[in-house]
Amino acid sequence: MSLNLDNLVDKDYRGKSISEILAAPPSALLGLSPKHDEALAALKIKSVGDLGAWQHAVNAQALVTLAHAEAAQAPAGE
Known part of the structure; x- marks a missing residue:
């Protein structure tokens, strides 16, 4: 599999x-x-890697993901 990560990283890390x-x-x-x-x-x-595995970042990302799901499931009129 090939991924282009260049839009995520500084120029010194492109192609890594x-x-x-x-x-x-x-x-x-x-x-x-x-x-x-x-x-x-x-x-x-x-x-x-430390940043991505940092429990506070993991928890925050879970909340962001759940918030999108919660908003999508909100009943009409709320």
């Missing part, structure tokens, strides 16, 4: 494998900088 990106610092993600790396390191998040 998922494993390489997961091992990279959070600033490998488009929109994050080395200053974000420093702030996240205080939370023991030193890689993209």
Whole structure:
């Protein structure tokens, strides 16, 4: 399977494998900088993989997903 991850990562990480990106610092993600790396390191998040597995991020993503489902199931008139 081939995936184009270039729209998710900084130019230095374009063309890299998922494993390489997961091992990279959070600033490998488009929109994050080395200053974000420093702030996240205080939370023991030193890689993209750490960020993706961080329980608070996982919980937040679950809530976002559930909110979309809840809105889609809301009865008419609410």
